[in-house]
Amino acid sequence: MDGSGLPETRSTCPYCGVGCGVLLRPDGQGGMDVRGDPDHPANHARLCSKGSALAETIGLEHRLLAPxxxxxxxxxxxxxxxxxxxxxxxxxxxxxxxxxxxxxxxxxxxxxxxxxxxxxxxxxxxxxxxxxxxxMASSVAGHKRAFGTDTVPGTYEDLDAADLVVLVGSNLAWCHPVLYQRLLAARKARGTRIVVIDPRRTATCDSADMHLALAPGSDVALFNRLLTTLYEGGALDAGYLRQTNGFDRAIETAFSDDARVTGLSPDRIEAFCELWMRTEKVVTIYSQGVNQSSSGSDKVNAILNCHLATGRIGKPGMGPLSVTGQPxxxxxxxxxxxxxxxxxxxxxxxxxxxxxxxxxxxxxxxxxxxxxxxxxxxxxxxxxxxxxxxxxxxxxxxxxxxxxxxxxxxxxxxxxxxxxxxxxxxxxxxxxxxxxxxxxxxxxxxxxxxxxxxxxxxxxxxxxxxxxxxxxxxxxxxxxxxxxxxxxxxxxxxxxxxxxxxxxxxxxxxxxxxxxxxxxxxxxxxxxxxxxxWPVTAMRAGGRFFADGGFFHADGKARFVPVSYRAPASKTGPRYPFRLNTGRLRDQWHTMTRTALSPRLAAHMPEPFIELHPEDAAAQGIAPADLVQVQSPHGRAILRARITDSVQPGQVFAPMHWTGETAPSARIDGLVAAETDPVSGQPESKASVVALSRFKAAWYGFAVSRDAMAPTADYWALARTGQGYRAEMAGHTPPTDWEQEARRLFAAPGASAMSILDAARGTARIALHEEGALIGALFVAPRPVAVMRDYLVTLPGAAAEGVLQGRPAADVPNPGPVLCSCLGVGVNTIVEAVETQGLISVDAIGEALGAGTNCGSCRPEIAALLQNLHNPEAAQ
Known part of the structure; x- marks a missing residue:
């Protein structure tokens, strides 16, 4: 049956809390087409890379079909x-x-x-x-303490009307891309200012007017300083304060806090506080960087205190907005x-x-x-x-x-x-x-x-x-x-x-x-x-809450909650000197049971990694592409090193998506301490302590295959490709027979083999074929394997006689690593277009190639690539 004539059905994306509308058209053969719903108020047709790839995740290959x-x-x-x-x-x-x-x-x-x-x-x-x-349990607790119920006061429309949007602990560009694009559209239309408060420099910072890289867990001290600035600057709303209780205790406690614990300079703190104070229409968006903390509820209330004190809540373009992680x-x-x-x-x-x-x-x-x-x-x-x-x-x-x-x-x-x-x-x-x-x-x-x-x-x-x-x-x-x-x-x-x-x-x-x-x-x-x-009653439908008070405590008033800075529960020290921050990637979702089925989502960052600062890498003897052993009091992981100044010295970041199914040694939450917020019970997932050391592998491997592989190395990471699978591997003890290992890895004992083996150098390259088609290829070296991975993953199932070279012939196009997952545009494709067409802006690249024109979450990476191409010295 041809499904092209079947009608579209309105539904909702199953990923993040943005709640995007989707239009689904089944093809009559078990598949379907997906596009954004132009009439849905959350996204107005936009979808992120994950939503755009939903049709790639509905197969039955891994489905449980019977009890x-x-x-x-x-x-x-x-x-x-x-x-x-x-x-x-x-x-x-x-x-x-x-x-x-x-x-x-x-x-x-x-x-x-x-x-x-x-x-x-x-x-x-x-x-x-x-x-x-x-x-989001800390957000629930903060709302209930302040408002009497778990009420989100504002709406997404506030992003369209705000003059200042403050993003606290939120990498909106990657975790809620559709809202981020809505914010950028508002900035283009009306000059909205953007401040990012995050210990780590993320993709969201690319468009920020100000980035405050505060010390992990110090948000309360920063917002207490803001509250005292509002008080001293005469920015309080006396009329609105009559709708509240507890301000005197809250401001007294705020004055007793010391903003120096944030690690920010006094000038930076003052600039932020002045901007917030002098901008009436301000929205504060907060997410996991606030909630996932042993003081998460206090962080939420520190933010709410500032909005309550100024009456900037429940009105167009004003208020706190908690964005959730799940649909x-x-x-x-x-x-x-x-x-x-x-x-x-x-x-x-x-x-x-x-x-x-x-x-x-x-x-x-x-x-x-x-x-x-x-x-x-x-x-x-x-x-x-x-x-x-x-x-x-x-x-x-x-x-x-x-x-x-x-x-x-x-x-x-x-x-x-x-x-x-x-x-x-x-x-x-x-x-x-x-x-x-x-x-x-x-x-x-x-x-x-x-x-x-x-x-x-x-x-x-x-x-x-x-x-x-x-x-x-x-x-x-x-x-x-x-x-x-x-x-x-x-x-x-x-x-x-x-x-x-x-x-x-x-x-x-x-x-x-x-x-x-x-x-x-x-x-x-x-x-x-x-x-x-909601609400939807005979008297009211939708809208905002609290513009004129009307809170849900017994007296109808809001409550200020006096809060003070508390350091993260786990303490760094000589044994565990680094602070571990965990989070999400642009193209993956939770533990990848859905997104790992999509080859284009897996292509952007197919391997687990840890970001560490160049000074820390040098001190630990860790070079780019090395594997890093990460140890905490609760577990151990092995991750690929990404050396970057996006993290501060003494801090590291690792994504949380990999599992025993995809990379057993990279289950990052095995390292995270089960310290919780005493009010909300939410775990502190952003501030555990770890030690780092170089994983001293005797061999490294890279493999591509037509069918599923069964790696058994000390370290391995498996990802789906358009033609099959890819795997990174490393171990302490190499197998005695690499060709035999390749046959086991690819489950092809009778396949014909081509191999280049050099025992003295510790290198091996083996390709297995059946009926002229490549089943799998394995590349081994004593250091991280230097082959063109994004070319090799296209070869399984084809003739691929020259596979052991590890790179394409000069006349074969090689798009390079995927940068724009929505449209599958590779780095090399962008570089070639920049060099041959004279493209000088992200918008020009979008017009020429489409990259960055769908969800836009890859635009910061395109901008960084452009900067490196036009100013290579700055990238050194």
């Missing part, structure tokens, strides 16, 4: 009855707190709602937490997916709220105290307090801090269930039961983005094999555990109506989250729901 119990495929009836029996028996023997759910911002709101209802209302425990705890982190907050919350922003520890929810659900029991937050939950799994665990759409054996201990805890748990779309994750391999769930393009439901916009996610592909929606799996478990009537759902629309009705009760308690105006939607209206920003 598995103890490693064997079985039917749903057997699997779910087994799960229900084990959970019921565990609860009967050890009580409801002996079980736990660890869920994910990848769930749709309806899935999240059913999971929360089952655990808190019917199992009777609050032991349900989410990987959003690692993302439905906000939806999870709304349904009570965190261990310390009830649905609809009701409070678990408030007896009136608890009674209302229990009555609405007709629930047999309800916990009266918070459950275990993520870090404590896995500690409880490790020490045996939690004996039955269900993990849904997340990979904590990689993504949690002290990941090695978490992996061991899951492995030792009496009974572990994992629901996911694949069995090929570090966590899924530890499960007793695997349950196949539908993937994003097969799901029906809603998500909520970072500015409170609820959007539909719609199914355009059939569920493969026996895969089921998460809400259906959870509801069936509830029925099998004896709660038939409460979980007798027939559709996500029915769940949404129940949830919207409950929000009306929350509204009666004076809560912010109320979508009761949607509670009577028909199935047809739900199917056609267009993006809508």
């Amino acid at each position: 598995r119990v103890d490693g064997r495929d079985c039917d749903w009836d057997s699997a779910l009855q087994h799960v229900a029996d084990r959970f019921s028996d565990t609860i009967a023997r050890h009580g409801p707190d002996s079980v736990g759910f660890y869920v994910s911002g990848q769930l749709l709101t309806e899935d999240y709602y059913v999971a929360n209802k089952l655990m808190k209302g019917f199992i009777g425990s609050a032991n349900i937490d989410t990987n959003s705890r690692l993302c 439905n982190a906000m939806g999870g907050r709304e349904v009570g997916g965190l261990a310390n919350m009830l649905a609809c922003h009701l409070d678990l520890e408030n007896p009136d709220h608890r009674a209302a929810v229990r009555s609405f659900w007709d629930a047999p029991q309800m916990p009266d105290a918070p459950g275990l937050k993520a870090v404590d939950m896995f500690r409880a799994v490790g020490d045996g307090r939690i004996k039955a665990l269900w993990i849904i759409h997340t990979n904590p054996a990689v993504s949690m801090p002290e990941a090695d201990a978490v992996r061991d805890a899951i492995a030792g748990c009496d009974f572990t269930v994992v629901s996911d779309i694949t069995a090929a994750t570090d966590t899924a391999r530890l499960a007793d039961v695997l349950l196949p769930a539908t993937a994003w393009a097969e799901k029906e439901g809603t998500v909520t983005n970072s500015d409170r916009t609820i959007s539909r996610q719609r199914s355009v592909l059939p569920a493969p094999g026996a895969a089921r929606p998460d809400w259906a799996i959870l509801a069936e478990l509830g029925r099998r555990m004896g709660f038939d009537r409460a979980f007798d759902y027939a559709s996500p629309a029915e769940i949404f109506r129940e949830y919207a009705t409950l929000s009306g009760i929350a509204g009666q308690f004076g809560r912010d989250f109320d979508i009761s105006g949607l509670a009577r939607m028909t199935d047809a209206a739900y199917a056609g729901l267009v993006p809508v920003r």
